[in-house]
Amino acid sequence: MKQHFETLEIATHGPGLYTFTDEARKFLRETALADGLLTCFIRHTSASLLIQENADPDVLFDLETFMRRLVSRDEKLYRHTAEGPDDMPSHVRSALTQSFLSIPFRGGKLALGIWQGLYVFEHRDAPQTREVLLHAMGE
16 A cells, blocks of 8 residues: 655635646556555644536535625624635635535546546635645555
8 A cells, every 4th residue: 555645836826616626636646556545634623625527617606605605704603704804705615515524436446437527615705825735545
């Protein structure tokens, strides 16, 4: 069993989904591992990770629109507002989603479905640089 690590930096420019599927595939190719598990972990509390459809951009738009309706930005609802009106809503959105993903791989390829992609789901308004730690373990 072998392990490989890499940290990706994903630039965001406001709420929405940002793909890192190609970067994950490149990392996996460079490991030369055939079969195993890729874990992706985001090192932030105001952004999250998703596996989501990669074919129709309307899906990504609708997810962001739904989250905006689901999580209020009314500052009167929160005590933690130190970093602005998007701060606590970003933490709530992150808590409702995921901080890590586990994707099996076989034959050196991610076992994603044909329409699946890997995404950082940014919840803050300002541009950010998000770190996603990739950990491949296998043979």
